[in-house]
Structure formats: structure tokens, C-alpha cells
Amino acid sequence: MATMAPPLRRAEPWLVGLYRAHHRDLVRLATLLVDDQGSAEEAVQDAFVAVARRGSDGIEDPAAYLRTAVLNNARSVLRKRRVRRRHLRSVENPAVAPGADHEVLVDEEARQVLAALGELSERQREVLVLRYWADLSEIEIAAALGISTGSVKTHAHRGTAALARILEAP
Amino acid sequence: MTEDRETTERLRRALAARAETIHPEPDGLDRIEEQLMARTPLTDTQRWTIAGVAAVATLLVVALFVVSATDDDDDADLATGTSTTTTEPVEETTTTTEAPEETTTTTTTFTPAVDPFTVAFPSPDGSRRFDAPAAAARAFATDVLGFTELVLGGPAPTGDGTADVAVQDREDGPVTLVSLQQLDDDAWYVVGAATEDISVAVPGPGTSLASPFETSGEALAFEGTVEVLVLRQDDPTPLGQGIVTGSGAPPPGPFQGRIEFMPPPEPVAGVLVYRVTSPEDGRVVQATAVRVRLTPFTS
Numbered sequence: 001m002a003t004m005a006p007p008l009r010r011a012e013p014w015l016v017g018l019y020r021a022h023h024r025d026l027v028r029l030a031t032l033l034v035d036d037q038g039s040a041e042e043a044v045q046d047a048f049v050a051v052a053r054r055g056s057d058g059i060e061d062p063a064a065y066l067r068t069a070v071l072n073n074a075r076s077v078l079r080k081r082r083v084r085r086r087h088l089r090s091v092e093n094p095a096v097a098p099g100a101d102h103e104v105l106v107d108e109e110a111r112q113v114l115a116a117l118g119e120l121s122e123r124q125r126e127v128l129v130l131r132y133w134a135d136l137s138e139i140e141i142a143a144a145l146g147i148s149t150g151s152v153k154t155h156a157h158r159g160t161a162a163l164a165r166i167l168e169a170p
Numbered sequence: 171m172t173e174d175r176e177t178t179e180r181l182r183r184a185l186a187a188r189a190e191t192i193h194p195e196p197d198g199l200d201r202i203e204e205q206l207m208a209r210t211p212l213t214d215t216q217r218w219t220i221a222g223v224a225a226v227a228t229l230l231v232v233a234l235f236v237v238s239a240t241d242d243d244d245d246a247d248l249a250t251g252t253s254t255t256t257t258e259p260v261e262e263t264t265t266t267t268e269a270p271e272e273t274t275t276t277t278t279t280f281t282p283a284v285d286p287f288t289v290a291f292p293s294p295d296g297s298r299r300f301d302a303p304a305a306a307a308r309a310f311a312t313d314v315l316g317f318t319e320l321v322l323g324g325p326a327p328t329g330d331g332t333a334d335v336a337v338q339d340r341e342d343g344p345v346t347l348v349s350l351q352q353l354d355d356d357a358w359y360v361v362g363a364a365t366e367d368i369s370v371a372v373p374g375p376g377t378s379l380a381s382p383f384e385t386s387g388e389a390l391a392f393e394g395t396v397e398v399l400v401l402r403q404d405d406p407t408p409l410g411q412g413i414v415t416g417s418g419a420p421p422p423g424p425f426q427g428r429i430e431f432m433p434p435p436e437p438v439a440g441v442l443v444y445r446v447t448s449p450e451d452g453r454v455v456q457a458t459a460v461r462v463r464l465t466p467f468t469s
Contacts (some may be wrong), residue, residue, distance in 0.1 A: 019199050027194040042193055049205045079366060080326070080334050106187045113184035122368060132178055133185035151207060164177040 014056045017143060022063055024087075026070050032129045033074040034081075035118065043073035058076060068144050071126060118168040124159030127152055187350070206430065216439075233280070286403060286439040287376065289351075289359035290314070290461035293404040299357040303453065306358040307335035307348040309444050313406055315363065315443055315457040325350070331457040337363075344456040367422055368396060368444045375460050378437070380467040381410065382430040389416025391446040401429035403439035409464065414444075433466045440464035 023044065030040035047069035051062055059065045106114070117125055126145060130136045138156075142149045189369040195201075284294040291310045292298040300306035303325040311317040321343070323336030331352040336345045346365045352359050362375060370387040375378060381402075389396045394417050410431025417423025434440075445457035 001343075016199065018362060019202070024194050027198070028189040028192045031192045032188060037192060037194075037309060040192075041198065041201075044194075045202050045205065046200060048202045051204055052202070080328060082364075106184070109180070110184035110187040113180050114188055117181065117184075124227055128181060132182045134188060160174055160177055160181075163181060164174050167177065167180070 012052075012056070015052050018051065018062055018066070020094060022066055023048070026066060027065070027127065029134060030070050030074045030145065033071070033126060034077045036077075039077045040074070043077055045071055046073050064140075068146070071144055075126075112167065113163075116163050119166055120159050120162055121155075123147075124155045124162065127155040128159045128163070131156055148159065150166065172297065186467045231279075235365065251356055255257050271302075279433060284353045284355060284357075284359065287461070287463055289353070289361055289403075289439075290363075290441045290459055291403065292361040293378055294355075294359075296404055299355070300359075301349040301357060301392040303352075303358045304332040306350055306360055307337060310348055310363070310459075311337045311346070315399065315445060315459060316454045317457075318453050333358075339453055339455045346456045346458075360459075362461060363457060365456040365458050367391065367456060368416075368441070368446065368458040370444055370458055370460055373442070373460065373462055376463065377460075378463040378465050379431075379440070381433050382428045384426070384428055385414065385442070386424065386426040387416075387444075388422040389414070389444070389446075390418075390420060390422035391416055392418065394418040394425075395446070396425060397443075397445050397447065398427065398429050399443040399445070400429060400464070401441045401443060402434065403441060403461075409440070411432065431464065433468060434464050435466055437465045 026042055026047070027037070030043045031037045033044045034043070047066050050069050051066055052084060054065075056062070081120070096154050117128065120128070127141055130141045130144060131138075136144065137139045138149045138152045145152070147155075183209050203239075286294045291306070291314055292300070298309070300309065304322060307325070308320065308322055311320055311322075315337075317337065317339060319339045319350075320342050321338040323338075323377040325335050327332040327333050327365075333350050335348045335350065337348055338345055344365055344367060344414050346363055349361050350364045351361050352358050367390040368387070369389070370385065372384060372386045385398065394415040396414050396416055398412045398414055399408045401408055410429055412429040414425060414427035416425040440462050442460045442462055443457055444459070447453060
């Protein structure tokens, strides 16, 4: 017989503390990855709910756990978006496109760089955002993404090179 | 990291500028609490367990009542000296003198309001309709993809009249994402399914296929083996099937294959199912499905 879900609770003080310390940055991180604040907020909320259900004693480093959960959820958002794009190609559905609301909020230079970033692979984008926005070390990035530090270096190197190529292209 | 310094500085500035424009909604904590206070969706196993217990309890109550009623009838039969079969409704509260209505299944013939070639399931020419995305996803997963064990996620709206439903063979199993759309007749239709480990490049959705056809993509599966089924939209019996081989270890590796199928007498809507089964017991663990048009021609 399946185990029933554990009893649920309102946000306890430790979770509220965690929320106040990390929520804004996690929403920003997720938005930088999925380019849609609504989806990003949901990804972050789901991560906090997952942390809350595990409890304060069940996680060694809640901040790192949250970050990894957000990255996984963001990846899930992108995967779903890809599936929808692919399968609805011939079924009219304007809702498939992500909302690139940054286009009117940042300057031309930033817009170009962000557009170029959007052309990189998902993994390269994750590594570069974690490195150059979240300021994580290679070890921290490797832990967050569940890959080796060697892979982090490779993705960072190739991602930066690709970014430079795209930005230099006429 | 020794990447191009100018590029990384530009990137750093752009990310910082973009991040500064992002201001989280102030009710984030309330929404988290709402989720925490909401009931956790039951898994399929839990639902079936509860339904099973309820059904057994109901049967016990009905059986007890019937035994009691039969005892009364036995007394009457003995009095008249006849042997009869009880045909009266058992409910004591029935006041009508007419025979209780029989439960019947009616099949309505629909005029298709939906182009069959724009969906994968169910066939708009048939009578099956689903008024909820989860119901359509469940039927598609079992009847078309071949799942025998299901953990169904709640439908995730992805836009106006569109939703995704996550399907797994078990709670920690790989996710097959079933994409659905509510169409002109207000019913929900499956437009495709995809899993991260099976990516089909060719043929694309809506492609007209003649037998045999070439298929390619990338897959990660046990020993790289992916089963390919060619199905008519209105019939779960495969018109053809084959095997393609991707990678047996991460990352997903390319596959390429040629699949034959029995040509239908006229062009029909069809579905290609690419699925991976468990080496333990052969159950389907994940699948990607592509809607296609199957033609009577041969290539």
C-alpha cells in the first residue's frame, strides 16, 4: 500500500526566514533562466513547498537545496515550453511563446547580450547565469547542477565563446 | 575560469541590469502557504486504494441488506408454496410503481467539430470525449502509450485552453509530459507527448507518412532500445512496429531507423509512439508520441 503524504503545515518560522533571505534572488535567478516571471515565481514557490514538506531537519543546506530545486523546476518549465512549441506547431496557439518582458526594461546593450544568452544551450545558460549573476564558484555550480567541475568549466568556456561569436556577428 | 573578459563583463552587466527589473510579487509567501495548506493530490495508487475500500464497504452493506430482504421473501414464498426469483428493487424508499430504469450506455454520433489530423487522441470521428485534461491524459497513457501503471500529475495550465499532464509509471519514474488542448467542441484532446529521454526529430508532427518511413532522433534507454509503434488514431492495434537504438548511457544518443506499417485503405490520422520499457517487467516507463497522417501509398 502506498504511503500517504505527510501532514502539511503553514509556513513555520524557519521557512519564513529562508523565504526572506532567498526568495527575491531565487525569483531573479529563475526569471533569468526562463525569461518569464510568472513561470519563475511558480518554480520558486514549488521549491519552497518542497523544502517545507521535507522539514527543517531533513535538509543539510536549505539554501543550496532551494537553488537546485529552482534550477530543476526552471528546466522543467523550459522542457514543457519546448514540448508545447513542438507539438502545437501547426495548431494555432499564441500562448506558447515566452513573455520576453525584459525587452522594454533594459538598455540596448543588455538586450543584445540577453538575446545572445538565449541562443545558448540550456546548460551553458545555467552555468553562465550562476557564475556571472549569482557569483557561485565552480564547485558550487557543479553541486547545484549535479555535474562535475570539469563540465562546469567546459560549459562556461564554450558558452562564453559562443556568446562572443553571437555578439560579434553583424 | 579564463573566458573572454570583455564578453563576461558585458554578460555580468546585462544580467545585473535585467535582475534589477525583476520584482517578485509580494504575495509569494501567501501562495506558498496556500499550497502547503491545500491537500496533497493523491497518487493513482492512493485513489484506487480508497476507491477499492469504498467499493468493498458498499458491497458489504448491500449484501447484508439483500440477505435481510431475502429472508423476508423466503417467508412469503413458503406461505404461497411457490418458488420465485426476487426481482423487486431492493431499495425500500422506492415509491414508483414503474419498473426501475435500466442503466444503459448510449453512444451518440458526433459530427466532428475538430480536424482529426490536428490531434493525436481521441479520434474526433469517434464518440469518446473528455471534459477534463487529466481524464484524456490518463486514457491516452493507458490506451495508446501502453502504460500499465500510472502516477498522474495534476494538469498544469500552459495557456488559454491548453495544459500539460505529467505521467509516470511510478512516483520516481521518468516524466512523460502529455500535452493537451481544449478545442472547438469544448472537449480536451491530446496533441502529443514527450519525454526528455526520447526526442524525435523526424518525422515531425503532422507529417504524411508512407510505408516504410525513416525516423531519427535522440534517445536514452536501457541498452538504447526504443520501441516504435504505428497506430491509427481510432484503433489501438498497431499497423506496424519496429525498434530503434539510441544510447544506453547518458547523454541521449542519436537513433535512426526505417519502420514499415500496413498502409490504410485511405489517409487516416495516426500516432507514432516511441516508448521505453522496463527491463524488470516490461512495463512502459516513458514514451514520446507524434501525431501523423498515415497514407495508403508505399515509398
